[in-house]
Amino acid sequence: MNLKQISIIGSGWLGTPLAVKLLSQGYTVKSSTTSSNKTAELKKQGLTPYVFTLGNPDKDEVIPDFLNSSDIIIINFPPKRIPNIETVYVNQVSAILPYLNPKQNVLFISSTSVYQNNNNWVKEDMVVAPEKKSGEAVYAVEKLLRDTLKERLTILRFSGLIGYDRLPGRFLANKTNIANGKAPINVIHRDDCIGLINAIIKQNCWGEVINGSTDEHPLREDFYTLAAEKIGLTPPTFLKQENILFKKVCNTKSKTLLNYKYQHPDPLKLIA
Template structure:
């Protein structure tokens, strides 16, 4: 795959490894984050900082200087990062249209399917049940209506890796619900690989679920992860027999395997 020059909105958990992967493959990369940290020094990226909640942020000079010539724009921002998520995504898309961007990759979430007990693929109707999921659905609609010829909406499963694992927060709780619900997880490495593949292979309008194919019960998944990490097991309420969704994909163009 030929790695394109790219601009990344959100230089964090997914943005940093994606930027590094693109750069290693010869891409010129621009990125935007809210504030700099010591880890940002000497990165091979045209890195700018800005508060996207601020009025007039899309008139800043760095958009023209570092973003206008990048053929692929990538959005990795979660709704929690913004006061008015749809409005900011809409302003960002308007700028993309102004610059003639041909390809946008958006990291969404399987939360748009809600929590009801069912099997979901890309043809299943969304049932967003949280404010965050509603905002993601609104952003998806803006993307699909933007007129940009290549749109990739990747609905990512629950993210984890050894350095930042949801087990850490579970260990602070007791009698955790949903012990027998299937998990829909996605290792950060596979998430970055899918985003990179999307950026390198424009293919019109694509909405894809990016989730590992195995869906063990939650208590089983986290027990195995605790053993890998050398941590205690999470305290699940094993009497809770409630079910949940299983997210699959109807497509074979993004191959994800468990790690």
């Protein structure tokens, strides 16, 4: 088997351990970062770092070299919460499109924030209506890439990211009168994020939209109360509500299409 060269745009909490994992499997990996301060650490881990900020024309000359000769491009950076978030995010991703060649496949790390609260399951084939600006921005990029890349694109929509130093007990600790305590949560552990990306690459699974989320969806108040208690913080309190808003992210397609078994299927067991 000829191991591929992969370019990963974004060397943050997910992108760096993903790159290290792929490198350990024999892939050649290029990693991008917006900070020159990170290059030494990336090199230390055996990665080839490139420094540029998408949307900054002064650095555009770096992008062709970063993408050149790679079989797979992984777009792995979220939109910043700034004014005109949708326009800025689309412009950033658009900056790489002129440099892609027709043989390259692209994996876009998206988010389940594209789904609306429908008080039911949400699946990949439904018509989505994002309710927040961040979701609108992510969905706008999904549409841009679909229109441009067609079957060379796979979109992987992750639920809320947890694991390692990202401790959910800190998210709502000490807060009061939080809404939707009886709503089910949607999260995914970083190990499973990397596992799903790995499965897509190994199986050459392109032209798909896939959700990534745990099997189980405990109630918000149960999960965040236990998570806070386990790290010694004051648990949040929740409003008593009859009408709640929620969605439950269905991960069935990820398991059937990729034959993937989640390493962390139950969020409560991660903090029990």
